[in-house]
Amino acid sequence: MPLGERLRELRRTTGMTMEQLSEASGVSVRAISDMERGHIRAPQPRTLAALAEALRVTGAERRRLEEDARALRMHTAAARPRLCEPPRAVTDFVGRCAELDLVRHAAETGSDSSPVPVVVVHGQPGVGKTAFAVRAADLLRDRFPDGRLHVDLRGVDPEPATAGEAATMLLKALDVNPRRIGSTDEERCSQVRATLRDRRCLLVLDNAADEAQLRPLLPGAGPGLVVVTSRRMLGGLEGVLRIGLAPLEPAESAALLRAIAGQAADPAAAGDVETVSRLCGHLPLALRIAGTRLANRSGWTVGNLVARLADADRRLANLHTGDTGVAAAFALSHAQLSGTGAALFRRLAHVPGADFAAPLAGVLTGSDPYDAADRLDELVELGLLQHEGADRYRFHDLIRLFAGERLRVEEPAGMRAATRTRMARWLLETTIVAGRWFEPGYGCLPEGWDGPVPLATLEEAGEWLQAEAGNWLAALRIAAEAGDDQLVVDVAEALHWFSDTMVTWPGWYEVYGLSRTAAARLPDRRLEVVHLNYYSWAATTCVRRLDEGARAALAARRLAVELGDVKEEAWALQYLGTALRFSGRFEEALDAFRRAQHLADLVGDHDGYLQLFQGIGLALMSLGRHVEALAEFRSTLREVRLRPVAPRPALGATLLARFSVAQALVELGRWREAIREAELAMPLAIEYGEPGALGHVHLAIGMARAGLGAAAEARSELNRALELFQGTAHEHVTGEVRSALAALRG
Structure with missing residues (x-):
């Protein structure tokens, strides 16, 4: 029986007129008349509940009434043009199980009387925020019989959608009579909130620009759910659940490639699939583009794709197909940067290590660490940079490549070289200051030192040296390439005592390999024997290259004897003994150690x-x-x-x-x-x-x-x-x- 006829029958059974039912339920006579004649769509749950209470409908009869209303809503929705329909879901969605569970749990916590749960899904460009939101909406469709609505807020466009424009689209999708839609943005947003109060809808507000765009659209109490996606964290929104999407796990990346391209499903290609995943930075957009290119080229193997992506200078160009490209996705966020933010973004491409802190960013732009920290937060907010712990930052690999492209396009070669040199020298000068905290002859800051890094204690110096090891080691390479031999030797010497706190770090092998080569070119031959000894220690102890360590120790001993340097001869014998002991030649090691101890005692x-x-x-x-x-x-x-x-x-x-x-x-x-x-x-x-x-x-x-x-x-x-x-x-x-x-x- 149609809903209108059932309502009329129930009203007449109770002996009520329309006017009496209106007075008892609070629903207007006009609305009751239109419903009974089938002239309006099904009432919303709150309206239907009020009518059922007034008609004293319970049990099975009430359930039939609700089912008729639901069927009418579905029929009406199918008959009219679909506005705000969610985009097509991808058929090969992988991963995100824990994050989807969080959205599902949020949906389950909603009720008619509690605030509508709001989930903010944020992350860097290309990480799959929209695909995730659409997937969540699809999985939850049965919980929201009044519809799933999707609005693209165009947050990264030069002119994002206003809240009023989004509200107008939503009101039309919610079947509000166009003549009743408010004339101002404030009125339309209020109407959206009021309409959603009574409806079990899932609302996806995709690609949000900022908090001001969103706040007017968020409903208060009601049975719905709102999923927001944005490149920003939208930290100004209160009482929301934030879900940060990271790149996929390696196994998930491989699964996505296999789902898109048949060539990737060949077990023999597993190694190449792993390499493609890594070169794509496990970023869903990059993986999807790479997989699509492979699938569209039947003559290609996964190895061909690896060859295309292996060239870092061409990788972003190869991650482009049709109207979709990884670089284009990054460019949308880049276009929103301030001038100082854009300058910092491209100059961060100079950073050689995996991560960095604000002082190094300040060196690159000539600003103090506090100003640099503000600009770094701007990059994080736009998804162009990631936090690494409390006070460090890192690039996604592909975004680093994009920053490097911007640097080459926007700054001349001379400026780039000067910035790189300034960064390397600052890193090495700071390394010397920090390393000397551990030297018995220093053990303090040099008088008048006012660098931007806190190095007031030995502990602070050690923490900085460990955190920045990847950066200062790369800076040491830069100095070595430039032929600055004295600086290389000075840095390695300053780190000698500190190295005992990181004995197991294999980087010492390179540090003292560079300093050995640099010292051999300087006129002071004693430096050559000292750094040969350091190199022997690093080869033997840090990377277990025992034959190499022994040869370096023997060379150092010969040179020490030639120079008459008994102290360095003792150290050479000690390092030789260590290499012999690790090689299982214990008697020879014991002899070398005892001779070394005699010489060390001899010279004090x-x-x-x-x-x-x-x-x-x-x-x-x-x-x-x-x-x-x-x-x-x-x-x-x-x-x-x-x-x-x-x-x-x-x-x-x-x-x-x-x-x-x-x-x-x-x-x-x-x-x-x-x-x-x-x-x-x-x-x-x-x-x-x-x-x-x-x-x-x-x-x-x-x-x-x-x-x-x-x-x-x-x-x-x-x-x-x-x-x-x-x-x-x-x-x-x-x-x-x-x-x-x-x-x-x-």
């Missing part, structure tokens, strides 16, 4: 002398002579109190001796003594700040706990040691840790 090199007890002890441990090794380690603890050694070298020597004593006691089966020694080493390791040293402390405690039969405690300590050793040059120790854990499980 107390730092070198103390370190050699460690080398001798470790060689003896490898030979199974644990009692002798224990005596050597304890000699360090005695001598460090007797010799004039600077505080930080003394800390390092004491730490090494303590955990080595613990390890020797473990080998001797003296478990409780080993634990006591390791516990004395623990605060020293924490203060020193080198993960591998702390790992050795936990290893000693774990092995001692295992020896005492405390399996659970041993596993905890050994797992902690494993975490600290992972991904470092201490990986040769991880086999020992895993074997110990396996023994505990057995």
Whole structure:
């Protein structure tokens, strides 16, 4: 039975006139008459509920009434032209499961009396915000029988849609009589909010420009849901759920490529598919374009696509098909930048490392860090830059390429070269200042230094050096390419003591490779032997190139003997001994260490002398002579109190001796003594700040706990040691840790 006839029958059954029903329900006589005659579309849920209450309709009869109303709404919607219809959903949507669950949960929290949930989906250009919103609307269509409406707010156009224009479109889509649509933007937005209050609609406001454009359109209480997409975070909106979309996971990228292009589905192409995904930065728009180009060229393999995308200078040009291009998507955000924002954006292409902080951005533009931070936030807001932790930033790989294109187009070569040189020199000068905090002869800021980086303490200096390692290492390459040999040597020398806090970093191999080459070109031959020794240490200890480390140590020793430099000869013998010990040549290593210690003592090199007890002890441990090794380690603890050694070298020597004593006691089966020694080493390791040293402390405690039969405690300590050793040059120790854990499980 049609809805109008059912309403008339129910009214007559109750004996009510239209006027009486109007008075009881609050619905106008005209509206009731139009409904009964079928002259207007189905009433909204609130109107129907008021009529049902007045007619005392309950149970099955009320459900039939609601079903008739729903069927009429669907018939009416199908019969009229569809306005604000969502765009076609992609058939190969992948990933975003967690994010879609968040939208689904938000939809479930809505009710007639609570504020309409608003979800803001934000992210960089090309990350798939619109596709995500359309996918969410499609999955939730059954929850919103009154419709799913989509409005493109044209937020990145030169003239975005006004709230009033969007409201007019929505009112027409919501079947509001054109003659009743308000004459002002404020009136139309108010009508949208009032109309949505009674309707179970899902509203997608796509490509929003800013908060001011959105606020007038957002409904108050009601049973609907609003999904907003924007390149901006829209931080000024309160009480909304924000979902930031990141590039896809590698497996999702591969799945998308396979769904688009048949060539990518061949298992033999898996490696090339992975490479294409990486070259596209796992960005959905780039992946879709790359996949479409591949699918449209039946003669291509995925390898052909890899070859096209491998050229960084042509990659963005190759990520273009038809009227869609990655660079064009970036350009829309770029066009919205202020003049200073655009200058910073292109100059950030000079940054060589993966991430950076505001002071480096300030150097590139000649501004102070606070002004630079404001401009960086502008780039983040437009999706052209990403936050990396609390105060660092990074480019998406493809946006970095776009910034580089803008830099080449907008600045002449001379200006680009000058900016690059200024950046590199600032990085290296700051590196020298920070590194000298760790040198026994310095240990403070130079008088009058007023750089933009906080380096007032050793801890601040160390944090900066670690955070900016990728940038200052690249700057060192720039100085080496320019032939600035003295600067290269000065930087490497300033980092010598700091390197002990990052022993496992493989970058030292390049640092001291560059400084060795630079020192060989300078007139001071002593610098050449010093940096040959540093290079030997890096080759042996940091990257485990043992033959190379031994050859460098032997070359350094020959040159030291030629120059009569006994101190550097001792260091060369020490580094040779380390390479020999790592190579399993323990007797030869022991001999080299003992000769080195004699020479160090002869010339009063107390730092070198103390370190050699460690080398001798470790060689003896490898030979199974644990009692002798224990005596050597304890000699360090005695001598460090007797010799004039600077505080930080003394800390390092004491730490090494303590955990080595613990390890020797473990080998001797003296478990409780080993634990006591390791516990004395623990605060020293924490203060020193080198993960591998702390790992050795936990290893000693774990092995001692295992020896005492405390399996659970041993596993905890050994797992902690494993975490600290992972991904470092201490990986040769991880086999020992895993074997110990396996023994505990057995």
